[in-house]
Amino acid sequence: MEQHRTRPPQRRPRPTQSPLSPRGAVTDTAAVYRVPAPTGRRVPPVVLTLRRLPNPRLTGLGAGLFAAATMFVIGCLDQLLFDGEPLVYGLLFLPVSALTAFWVRTADLVTAPISVPIAFAFGTVPISGGTSGIGGQTMAVVTALAVQAGWLYGGTLVAGVIASVRKVRQMGRRQRARDAAARGAGPGAGAGSKASAGAGAAAKAGTSAIARRG
DSSP states (O other), rough: OOOOOOOOOOOOOOOOOOOOOOOOOOOOTTTOOOOOOOOOOOHHHHHHHHSSSOOOOOOHHHHHHHHHHHHHEEEEEHHHSSSSSSSHHHHHHHHHHHHHHBBBBBGGGGHHHHHHHHHHHHHHHHHHHOOOHHHHHHHHHHHHHHHTHHHHHHHHHHHHHHHHHHHHHHHHHHHHHHHHHHHHHHHHHHHHHHHHHHHHHHHHHHHHHHHHHH
């Protein structure tokens, strides 16, 4: 009799399962880091408006001519529109003084407080109301200057303060530039002194060796 061989049942391999990550664990691939947006310093709207204005650099003579011509035009318009009102002329003198001090170059900052009063006196000619003749016109201008002395001093003070602030800032920038140059030249100067000291020592050693041989 033939005996049938019985094969034992083969077990199918179970698919390997990836180990479950414990609860609360965060994988590197799923982690999302949100970088906060940089918050810059908010600039006031007035500063932005001032930055959009033209920023010429006038010489001392150019700044004086600008102030004198502008005040003369303002005086003529004041005489035509407001019958020579001193209040209008004095109020408009303040921004002209500020612009003169802003637009003059840093090398001629000292001329701003000097040219502004001259421009004020020149601009009072149309609104002074003097009689014909040089003497009568001069007396009318002197009287107008005495009456509007407050506006004259105020505009001169504005120009002087702005010029002083600009001068101080310029001195601060120069000082910072000197400090940065000194810090940058420090290591190089030390290395140079060490190299020169080494060269001197080598020269002395060479001369001493030659003397011994001799």
